[in-house]
Structures are given as C-alpha cells and as structure tokens.
Amino acid sequence: MMITQVRRPATQLARLASLPSAASRPTLNTPWRRFASGKSKSNVSSHWFRNSFGFALAGTATYLGYTYMNGDWEAWIERQKEVKKEVIDVNDLRADFIQEKRSLKSPGVYTWGSNAHKVVAPESKDSDVKIPRRFKYFNGQVLRDFKIDEKSGAAITENGDLVQWGKGYSETEYKPTKTLIGKNLTSLALSESRIVALSSNGTIYSLPISKHDQGNGPKLRESSWMPFWGRQSTLSYRVLRPSLKLGESVTLIRGGLEHVVLLTSSGRVFTAAASTEHYPSLGQLGVPGLSFITRPSGPVDTCHEVTSLKGSKITQIASGDYHSLALSNDGRLFAWGDNSFGQLGVEFLPEHPFNDTPSALPLKKLYRLSIYSPKVTSIAAGGANTFFTVDSKRILGPEEDTTKVRDLGRITADTWSCGRGVWGTLGAGKWIHLQDSPIKVKDLSGLGEYDEKTKQMLPIRLRTMSVGTTHVAALLNNKTNLSAKNTDALDKSSDWGYEAFWWGGNENFQLGTGKRANLARPAYIKAPSESSKTPEPEARLQIMPRHKGKVGKRNVSMEQRVECGRHVSAIYSAV
Structure with missing residues (x-):
C-alpha cells in the first residue's frame, strides 16, 4: 500500500x-x-x-x-x-486434474523404486527408477490384483489369469508372461519363493515364483467337465485345503515371507507355510508350539486353524514379514508372531522375541483419560511394522456432568503404529529403532471435514494403507465430491482424487520424490509426467476413486490402488 x-x-x-508549455499548447x-x-x-x-x-x-x-x-x-x-x-495451458485444464485426465484417457500401471531385478521397468537398464513411470505392458489394462517385490512381480488380469515378471521369475526371460491361466483368480499374495492365489470359487493355489521350479516340479492331474478327460497341469502348483464347514469359503488372503493367512466367510482364520526354503519358526502361524519338527503328519503347507481366535468373528487380516494381525467385528486387534522390533504392540522381551499365541492389544492404554471408548476400524502390516486406525468416541467420565460436556459422542479417527522406525517408517516424525508401544501418527489423526448434507463435522478416516518393508503409503477417505456417484464418469462429475501420502525409507527412491532422502512424516509426491520433453504443470499425486472409464471400446467401472513392496511401489487401475 x-x-x-x-x-x-x-x-x-x-x-x-x-507536457508542453502553456504557450505551445494548442487551443x-x-x-x-x-x-x-x-x-x-x-x-x-x-x-x-x-x-x-x-x-x-x-x-x-x-x-x-x-x-x-x-x-x-x-x-x-x-x-x-x-x-x-x-x-497454465488452457487446453490442459487445471493441473490438479492431470491424474484424472490420464485415467480417462487410458488406464494402466505406474511403478518406481529398485529395478535391480528388472521388476519396475523390465525394458530399462536403470538400476533405480526415481519417479513413477508407466509400465508399458499394462497400458490400457485394468487388473484384479497387483503385487510387486524387489525380485519379482505378479498381477491378475481382468479375466483372472496370472502374469509374472522379474528376475525372480526368470533370469533370462524376466518380461511379463502369463503363467497360471484359466483359473479365474481374484487375488494373490507373494512370499519369498511362492505365490498364493485365490480363485473366485474359493480354491487356493500355491505355486513357485521361479519359472524353472514351475516347469520341473511335480504336476497335478487336473479334472475336466468331461468324464475321464482329465489331463496333467502344464506347471507345478499345489492346492491349499483348509478344513471348511458346509457353505464356508475363503474370502481373503494375506502373505508374509514364509507364511500365508486365510480368512473365511464365517470369520475363521487359517494359516499355512508358504515358502519353499524355510518353515515358519517365529510364531507367525499362531499355533502354540508348532515348528517344523512338531508339525502334524501330512504336507508341509497344511492349513492350521488359529483356534485362539475362536469366539471372535474376524473381519480383517494382515501380515508382515514374520507376524500376523486379525481384527474382530467388535473392534479388537489380535497380533502374533515375531516381536523383535515391537511390531506386536506389546513389550519386547529378549528372552521371548516372538509370541505364537494371538493376544489382544490393550486399547485402553492408548488414551490415558477414561473419557474415550476406542475401537479399531482397520489394520495393515508389512516388514516389521504394524498400523491400525482407531475410532475414539467421547464418553462421559466418572465425575463429569452431562450438561457440561459439549463434545459427548464425538468420534475422532486416529492412526497408530508400532515396530521398526529407523527409516522413519512409523510416520510419527521420529527415527526409532524399536517401538513396542503404539505411537500416534499425528499427521493422519484427528482430521475432519464439514458435511454440507448433514450440517456437521465428520472424521476423515484412512481409506486404505499399503505397507512395504521400509516405506508406507496411505490414502485418506476424504469426500471427493458430495454429489458424485461411483457410476459417474470423471469428466461429468468433476470428482477429485483421494489424498495420497508417502513416508519411510527411500534408499531405492521408492517414495517417488526423485530424491533418496528418507521421510519420517507423511508427505505428498508429485503426479508423474507422461513425457520428459513436455513437462506438465506441477500437481500433487491423487488417487482416482471408482468411476466409469474407457478400456478399449468398453465402459468399465474402475479405481486406482496403491501397492508398496520391498523397496518398490506401484499404482494400478483395478476393476
């Protein structure tokens, strides 16, 4: 001013x-x-x-x-x-809609991080991919599931076929190749040496990652719809057979380096060995006293029910490298397995480095004052870390007057973590080697937004979280557009994407920041550019919600999902 x-x-x-002088001014x-x-x-x-x-x-x-x-x-x-x-170029709309336009134009997969084993970019000679890059093989494709690791990758196509790639699959032919086909697969889990895949009819297939082992291992005889017309399978695999009740089926699978966790439609939990090289020995199977020597007779990958969870209906499961989690419908969190870095959320004892019996996490200790009623709403695990979200409801304290408490009944959504934090993986802004008591991720806790329809503040919860070995990605379940519907096309609803945050180890550029520095707190990253020759306006990466988009000439309902693996990351378009 x-x-x-x-x-x-x-x-x-x-x-x-x-100005000219007065004498020379014209009349x-x-x-x-x-x-x-x-x-x-x-x-x-x-x-x-x-x-x-x-x-x-x-x-x-x-x-x-x-x-x-x-x-x-x-x-x-x-x-x-x-x-x-x-x-900004007027023909480029707004920078915030870059990711939205790409989703409308063509679905696909973006990968980045360690490329030492040709998983992130098989056609590239780069040892690391610093920022998100399109995976050419999956251009124009929507997938049912996608898992990525430092040594190998696996995906399930729209029609249910398994695709594998990377040097973990083949040292000479590491480009994407269809392997297990015709099984109508829906989801998968990666261990250190095997793939466990779930089909639409509930069948669980376990096959080696290695192409050599697939071709040279024992092959089952497959049945046919025609009598006496069975044939031998073209590759080696096994079928896991948990003891299910009549009408019960497996609905969800999660895997660690040596084990797999199965959830059934009735809320029961089974575990099984899922490694060709090692038998789970850190209690991650959840069966007291079970080891390779004490295992019952039968196949090594026999499914075991986690009987300690009987009486609780489990709705969610998660698995780290050597530990497992289960969430009941009444909001209780159970954990078992390795506790070397405090990932079970209980005190680490050197004389007892693991727990082979599921134990419930004491939620009351998270909130010192007895004026909150906590309930776990979601769980996630990876590496040696555990994450869970809590709905904390404000209740009346022992000596409080109802007329004087204004926030009675208000719900606050918080995110907690425990385990190994030396790379900043805990997300709490600290570098901690061992964290055996849950610590709050403040940047993802206590968030809220005003809902114009209900005329009140609502908590913003996490929509999903993916935990890698040293890094994490989380999506906020923020309301992108109050009037938008899943059946709307993005170009008609003007729907914004979900807020995406990344943090933790970045030794192989797996955070997508383009730099190698680790991050101890959740942070945004930039939307990937389609071309280095024509850089686009800077915009933070947002994940597209479910919408209608074009796949070839078809209109398909799809959404974007995030996947973190061992030093690698990915975003893919899912049906």
Missing part, C-alpha cells in the same frame, strides 16, 4: 514534466485547423503514439528507480517469476 501511495505523485510529476479548435490546413491523419496518429510512449516510459523509469532505491527490486523480479509459473 505504501508503494502505491508514493508511486502516484511520482507518476503525476513525470506526466507534468513531459480547443486546433485539431479542426489541422485538418483544414491539409495536415494528414497519419501525422496526428504518430504524434499521439510518441507522446503516449513517452508517458509510459517515464512512468516506468520512475517506478523502477523508486523500487531500486527502496530495495524492492529483487522482490519485483521474484513476483514476475511467480506470475510466469502460474501460467
């Missing part, structure tokens, strides 16, 4: 100084005399142009001189740079 007030007199002085009828005397119109225009240009030049010189004398010259230069940065 001060600059504006001073500039006006300076401009007026410049203008007065450039009111001078223009008529000029035309009458035969002077051309072009001369008049040229005089007017010269005078205007002189006024502008004098004013600009005065202003620049003033700003220079007052130290504002550098600030003026910076403002001009900011103006140039804000210029």
